[in-house]
Amino acid sequence: MTTTTSTTTGAATTGAATTPSALAAQARSAELEAEIARDPSRFRVLTGDRPTGALHLGHYLATVANRVRLQRLGVELFLVVADYQVITDRDDAGDLPAAVRDVLLDQLAAGIDPDRTTVLTHSAVPALNQLMLPFLSLVTVAELERNPTVKAEALDAERRQGRGMSGLLFTYPVHQACDILFCHGNLVPVGLDQLPHLEVTRTVARRFNQRYSAARPYFPEPEALLAPSPTVLGDDGRKMSKSRGNALELRADEDETARFFRRARTDAERHITYEPERRPEVANLLEIGAHFAATTPQALAEQVGAAGAGRLKQLVTDAVVEGLRPLRARRHELVAAGPAVVGEVLARGNARANAIADATLADVRGLMGTAY
Structure with a gap:
């Protein structure tokens, strides 16, 4: 799942962390951690970032350090550099190649190992994105409108740029379902505020299975791994963000x-x-x-x-x-x-991701009866 926001713990703890659903998610996460310790090979994790520039200290503490930890434990990771998601809420993607390069340099420097983690970019894996069409048929407009993260991000985009919600932003949770399910991910590190996004993925997987593969469910319903991910504050006391100019870059x-x-x-x-x-x-x-x-x-x-x-x-x-x-x-x-380092990592990762996505799309078409 691409990282958009992080759970509010530590310095930004709120009552949300003590709701029944949050407590249940935290209890299940503790069980999952124990299962990972016993047999990490059972799990396939999807995680990722929007490449909007070099990573900062908030990214490291909220997500990157945990990815490296899971990799070290032996969990299989897929790390998506979500270049298509950069344009969900902006008209100008900026120097996207440079941003992708910076994000990957930070991840590799932090300890992400391309021999153990598959690194991919949205735009280089067509079959992943083609899953959007059948997946969109499995959710309703009302369900997407109720998603609290979509609503919050849409309001933020309008406040910052004076623009309405793009169709891509509105369907953001479904695109994330494509990210997770193309590789049959069954575990996703998220913050409490990202649980609604993951629930959309679980809904897509469940409805696809019910409609097209009832006898033998094809997609797993991925579970949430709530890792310690504090909201790190910038030097001005607000949440650390490059767009606010209050961040400390890792580099x-x-x-x-x-x-x-x-x-x-x-x-x-x-x-x-x-x-x-x-x-x-x-x-x-x-x-x-x-x-x-x-x-x-x-x-x-x-x-x-x-x-x-x-x-x-x-x-x-x-x-x-x-x-x-x-x-x-x-x-x-x-x-x-030199730039060849990042190029080689992406070439290897995208090749593997394409092979997996092509196979998944072929299976989906077969189950839907659209393989001609």
Whole structure:
């Protein structure tokens, strides 16, 4: 599933995390983690990003680090660079080849291994996108209109650009169903706010099976893996986003990293405590620092204590610089090696994705009686 938003935990925890459906999803995720530990070969994960530019710290903490973790555990991953989805809410895709290259350089530098993860682009896998036609027949307009993420993204697009909802944005959840089901993905890392998207995929799979393959279900109904994915705040206290100009890119150097954290908002209280609801900006820094220092936000807060925000920012800066040092060094090596590196990764991944998508589309046509 392509990453659009991330679940609101940590510094941005809301009541949504304690609803019955959320609690059930969290309990099932814990069971799935145990099953992955026992037999990772049972799972095929689809994940991905819209290539709108180089990845930032929020991407890393919310999704990329978890992908690398799953890959390391032995789960088979499909990573889609969703170039077609760039135009869901914008008229100008910008320098798309450069954006795709930046996203992949960041992913490879972070530890994505093309020998173990299939990397593909939407536009290079025609059969994947052709699944949209039969899949659209399996959902209603009303069901898509009720999707909360579609509504939120449409409002955001109109607010930022003054444009209405495009047909591609409206059918975004169905296109994501194509992403997941073309490779028979059965596990999708998502945030709580992306569960409605995944439910559309489950609905498409279930209805296809009921209509065309009742005796032997063809598509799996993928499950959600709710990984710890905090909403990382930018230096202005809002959710980190490149479009807001408040993000720290993964490829930033040490001086840029230090300047970013010096600018980061905190509050007027000198004694540092971990209270996400009451002190979200401080909690955000503690969560970032704790991740890279391999500790807990509470322990880091106790370490800083009365030393204040300046000391906290310095500790977080040091932890992030040291934690991202291997990634940044690897990225420099990949850039120095030239554009052929990314080209080869995409060529291999797209070839495998095309073989799988072609086979899936052939099966779908056969089951629907449209193979002539």
